[in-house]
Amino acid sequence: MPERKPRADAVRNRESVLAAADRLFATCASPEDVTMADIAAAAGVGKGTLFRGFEDRTGLIRALYESRLEPVRHAIAEGPRPLGPGAPPAERIPALLDAVLCFKLDHRHLSVALEGTGSDSPYRAAHYDWWHGTLRDVLEQLPGFTDGDFTAHALLAAVRADLVDHLADRRHVSRERLRADLAAFTARVLGGS
Amino acid sequence: MPERKPRADAVRNRESVLAAADRLFATCASPEDVTMADIAAAAGVGKGTLFRGFEDRTGLIRALYESRLEPVRHAIAEGPRPLGPGAPPAERIPALLDAVLCFKLDHRHLSVALEGTGSDSPYRAAHYDWWHGTLRDVLEQLPGFTDGDFTAHALLAAVRADLVDHLADRRHVSRERLRADLAAFTARVLGGS
DNA sequence: CTCTTAAGCGGACCGCTGGTCCGTATCGTA
DNA sequence: TACGATACGGACCAGCGGTCCGCTTAAGAG
Numbered sequence: 001m002p003e004r005k006p007r008a009d010a011v012r013n014r015e016s017v018l019a020a021a022d023r024l025f026a027t028c029a030s031p032e033d034v035t036m037a038d039i040a041a042a043a044g045v046g047k048g049t050l051f052r053g054f055e056d057r058t059g060l061i062r063a064l065y066e067s068r069l070e071p072v073r074h075a076i077a078e079g080p081r082p083l084g085p086g087a088p089p090a091e092r093i094p095a096l097l098d099a100v101l102c103f104k105l106d107h108r109h110l111s112v113a114l115e116g117t118g119s120d121s122p123y124r125a126a127h128y129d130w131w132h133g134t135l136r137d138v139l140e141q142l143p144g145f146t147d148g149d150f151t152a153h154a155l156l157a158a159v160r161a162d163l164v165d166h167l168a169d170r171r172h173v174s175r176e177r178l179r180a181d182l183a184a185f186t187a188r189v190l191g192g193s
Numbered sequence: 194m195p196e197r198k199p200r201a202d203a204v205r206n207r208e209s210v211l212a213a214a215d216r217l218f219a220t221c222a223s224p225e226d227v228t229m230a231d232i233a234a235a236a237g238v239g240k241g242t243l244f245r246g247f248e249d250r251t252g253l254i255r256a257l258y259e260s261r262l263e264p265v266r267h268a269i270a271e272g273p274r275p276l277g278p279g280a281p282p283a284e285r286i287p288a289l290l291d292a293v294l295c296f297k298l299d300h301r302h303l304s305v306a307l308e309g310t311g312s313d314s315p316y317r318a319a320h321y322d323w324w325h326g327t328l329r330d331v332l333e334q335l336p337g338f339t340d341g342d343f344t345a346h347a348l349l350a351a352v353r354a355d356l357v358d359h360l361a362d363r364r365h366v367s368r369e370r371l372r373a374d375l376a377a378f379t380a381r382v383l384g385g386s
Numbered sequence: 387c388t389c390t391t392a393a394g395c396g397g398a399c400c401g402c403t404g405g406t407c408c409g410t411a412t413c414g415t416a
Numbered sequence: 417t418a419c420g421a422t423a424c425g426g427a428c429c430a431g432c433g434g435t436c437c438g439c440t441t442a443a444g445a446g
Binding site: 006007009010013040045046047048049052 | 393394395396397
């Protein structure tokens, strides 16, 4: 195995870049206001270091996003009820969607940056396939569900970063109100009552 | 009123630009592949003419989009059943969503170009407010509907251009399959049966 | 501690984009 | 035909993501 352990300064710089990027995206109104040069300067490294470590702009944002998402992913893949795999579908589906919503609320800047990253449709990203596959599988455990595929897409669309961001920031809908609305919508999709 | 009638060549050029842009967006894989210079060249005008006539890139795409959307808008605002204002909500809502879906399928390139136009969130566009307001009003005519606002957002999210494009092009879902899936989803949201 | 080597660094540089500017050509009118 | 207003067009500009390569520095061997 040609696994080489990376140099210490490289590791340090990587952390430094991720931290700086997170800070900048959180601060600035629009992700487009944050340039690669800005991030490099804020992290105290050269621009070349950014591109060597993360391939390109999308790669950097994705790395940052995935690092923040990891706990949620873990909780879903092997955590306790109601999020983990042990929960019954009717309980787990609303929990999944609520988790996505909360994550996007808490990491609005990152999510908007990732989903709006130029022409890279969010649907081509690996993490979307994971979300969609997970949700679809749980949906299809419900009796009588034949089109879990489309339903999963539609439900995930309801929590897209720019919509969440618009409702929370522009229209000043509170976090609890949003969660309640989404829960109600989910309940209706899952079959009334 | 200081209404001035525009010069004949200006009108001709405007048409020429819209036609060229439509052609180019339809041809190229990604909207980003179509530059302003490309459009100007294809229309046989200078770049300055583009920006004088349409303000900026977003303005051009929006003008093109609106011009194609106008018939649909008309059919909804004052057309016959089931799309027009005379139809009962339970019949009109699925018809509205089907109309949006078909429009986005038929004008995929334009819709994707408009919704993905850099940082300009689709939710800040005037036409979105119109769609949302229309759908919400009809939803709230249904008895017992209290959160028509969020539901309208969520339903419209299910027919976002990039999702439709992804399902139709990348995943090769047929037009009729998509329409059926959306109809089923809509029915579930509207209360089972 | 020193020497050696290759991994890592950084910022000048590049190509390309959206957008501006203004001298020139054209339209519409009297 | 003459003349003012309007529109044209392409050279031009600033700023972006991304590349490149001479220099620096970490880290294992002796």
